[in-house]
Amino acid sequence: KLLVQIIALRDNNIDLALYEYIRSLSFPEKEFHDKTLFTIGQIHSSRGNYALAEKAYLAALDFNPAHTEVLEQLGVLYTKQRRTDEGRSYFFKAINSDQVRLKSSETIQNYQALSQSEVASLKVDSMSPALAYMGIGVLEDVDGKHQIAQEYFKKSLTIDKSSVKALLNMGYSHYMYGNYKEAYQYTRSALELEPNNEKAQNNLALIYLASGDIKKATNVFMRHMDAPEALNNVGYFLILQGKPDQAVPYLQQAIDKKSSYYKVANENLNRALAEVREMEQ
Structure with a gap:
């Protein structure tokens, strides 16, 4: 049957x-x-x-x-539905079930949070629930606990070193923590596996911008979008990174290159100029 x-x-x-x-x-x-x-x-x-x-x-x-994959998938399901407390709890249950399989002395008592050293001491092999580790890592990143998040992503990458998702999450976590060198390395590794991955390309551009290399960021954007959109993106992300004065010329170029792009780029330009004025006061 x-x-x-x-x-x-x-x-x-x-x-x-x-x-x-x-x-x-x-x-x-x-x-x-x-x-x-x-x-x-x-x-x-x-x-x-x-x-x-x-x-x-x-x-x-x-x-x-104790079906590890079912527990893991319930974690994924609840997290997708923004039921993050339930999602986190099922991710931990999946990891706990896996620790039992691996005859680990570590069992998780607290389904809400672990310390960095507790995460580091968890056992994994190629059959461990990579999505559960990644899922908790993302939730920790959202809570601003980047170093603990990275410990979870490290476990995911030990389970599957060629997971593009895990590499991207690890890279983005380092980017948010201000470790641009590590962020670059993990994001490049993801791009080597999937050169056309748009999320990886965008993340790489963000890392270049944060590192002050605007030219490289612009080139990355231009590889998968037209020039006005790329220039507008550079301007927009520079505003988000608190550099409105540097954003202005890129937004002006976006408007000059394509009048139909005027509305979005113009809104960003007005925002950039307003923030520049605030900084000058």
């Missing part, structure tokens, strides 16, 4: 696969119900049916409360 489901998934016949997986839950053997429900949850989640995905994942935990 499982073969029918696998072939349906392989052929991208998602509806048939879903039907077959749900049908298999009526069979008397319950040994693989947790895995079946996990797959049903993944199918629903990929379609944006979060309520049905949640139902399937929670049902899977009834059969196997």
Whole structure:
């Protein structure tokens, strides 16, 4: 029976696969119900049916409360829905379940926060829940706890050193912390794996701007957008970085190059000039 489901998934016949997986839950053997429900949850989640995905994942935990991947996916699901406390809690549960698998002496008592040294002492291997580590890392970054976030991203990269997502998150965390050299190295590593990754290109441009290399930042933007948009972006991010005086000429160039771009660039220019005046007072 499982073969029918696998072939349906392989052929991208998602509806048939879903039907077959749900049908298999009526069979008397319950040994693989947790895995079946996990797959049903993944199918629903990929379609944006979060309520049905949640139902399937929670049902899977009834059969196997320590199913690491299910716990991890519930963390992802809740975080996507901005239910961050629940997301964090399930990410920690996934990590805890993995520590038990690895026979680690470390178990997590507090599902809200760990110290840097506690994160560092967690065991991982290639089967560990990389998304759970990454998910908590992102939440710590949002809370401004960049060094602890980096410890989580380090674990993700130990699990999968070629994870573009983990490299980008690590790079961006270093950027927010002001470590531009490390931010550059991790972002470049991500771009080596995926040269056309737009997020990586934008992050690289931001790092160049923060390091004072406006020319390189402009070149990076110009590789994947037209000149007026690139110049407007440079101006906009310079304003965000507290350098409105440096933003002005780039925004003026954006307006000169494309009159239809006038509105956005002009709004940014007015903002830059207003901030320059404030700085001069």
